[in-house]
Amino acid sequence: MVISKVHKYIYVAVDKTGTTSVEKFLMDSDETATKNGVEIDGKQYKFKGHSTALEIKAVLGKHYDDYTVIGFVRNPYSRVVSSYFFLKKGAKPWKNVDRDRPLIQKLQIKFTQIMPFKPWALIYPYRANRIYFVGEKGNLIVDKIGIFENLSEDLETILISCGLNFDFSKFPHTNKSVHKEESTYFKNKIFRNAMSLKLGKDLKFYNSIEEANNSN
Numbered sequence: 141m142v143i144s145k146v147h148k149y150i151y152v153a154v155d156k157t158g159t160t161s162v163e164k165f166l167m168d169s170d171e172t173a174t175k176n177g178v179e180i181d182g183k184q185y186k187f188k189g190h191s192t193a194l195e196i197k198a199v200l201g202k203h204y205d206d207y208t209v210i211g212f213v214r215n216p217y218s219r220v221v222s223s224y225f226f227l228k229k230g231a232k233p234w235k236n237v238d239r240d241r242p243l244i245q246k247l248q249i250k251f252t253q254i255m256p257f258k259p260w261a262l263i264y265p266y267r268a269n270r271i272y273f274v275g276e277k278g279n280l281i282v283d284k285i286g287i288f289e290n291l292s293e294d295l296e297t298i299l300i301s302c303g304l305n306f307d308f309s310k311f312p313h314t315n316k317s318v319h320k321e322e323s324t325y326f327k328n329k330i331f332r333n334a335m336s337l338k339l340g341k342d343l344k345f346y347n348s349i350e351e352a353n354n355s356n
Contacts, residue, residue: 141187141196143207145180146172149302150204152193152211154272156222157288159190161312162212162295169306192272193282208302209281212295213269213346214288216339218322220261225319227252258331268342285349294353 142151142163151166153159166173177186185199193211197204214222227249252260275281284301286294292311299306326332336343 141189141191142166142173142175143178143187144170144173145178147302147304148207149299149304150193150196150207150209152196152209152272152282153190154211154213154269155190155267156219156226157212157214157269158291161291165295165306165311168310170304190272194275197275197281208283210284210286210298210302211272211282212286212288212291213273213349215322215346216266216269216342217326217335218288219269220264220266220335220339221257221319221322221325223264223266224252224257224260257325258328261325262331262334262338266338266342268339268345270342270345285353287350287353290353 141153143149144166147170151162153163163175167175176189177184179185180200180203185203187196187199191199193209196209200207230249230253273280273282273285284298286298292308295311296306296308326335
């Protein structure tokens with residue numbers, strides 16, 4: 141996550157939604173931005189890299205409401221495919237691994253490397269997009285959500301609405317997974333139906349964000 145106590149925004153980093161690119165861009169563009177921590181009124185606040193908005197709110201307390209909280213969602217099918225190839229490659233080229241759970245991370249990598257995609261996807265403990273953005277009662281507790289599939293454009297729109305006008309010609313595109321078109325992995329009807337049941341609630345959430353953004 142990235143936070144600026146000067147410009148009053150918080151970026152919630154949802155895994156596999158371009159977080160490395162967004163965090164690098166924000167840190168390079170905004171000298172007031174800090175990553176995974178901030179000092180407010182002489183007190184240090186620290187966060188995990190992929191903290192949810194609710195976890196961030198729990199740490200910041202009353203200060204949370206002083207910030208515009210932003211983040212991105214990604215099509216759940218696409219996130220599953222990206223996660224598979226991220227782990228299958230060993231996650232070594234990326235710095236943003238789960239350092240709080242190194243043994244679990246290593247086991248996930250080893251397990252993924254020996255498993256074909258379909259059985260892996262069915263048992264993979266998928267963490268929904270919506271988990272990052274809702275409060276204890278399931279209500280949205282963030283201000284602006286963009287779509288990964290329109291990453292740089294949505295980020296620019298969001299930041300401009302926050303009064304920030306950075307040079308988006310310098311927006312990086314890093315850590316892109318190399319794999320086939322996502323739809324090719326879900327051609328089997330039985331498998332796709334099983335995955336649609338698993339991802340159903342998050343698909344509905346993703347579609348609602350996409351529809352709301354398109355109507356604006």
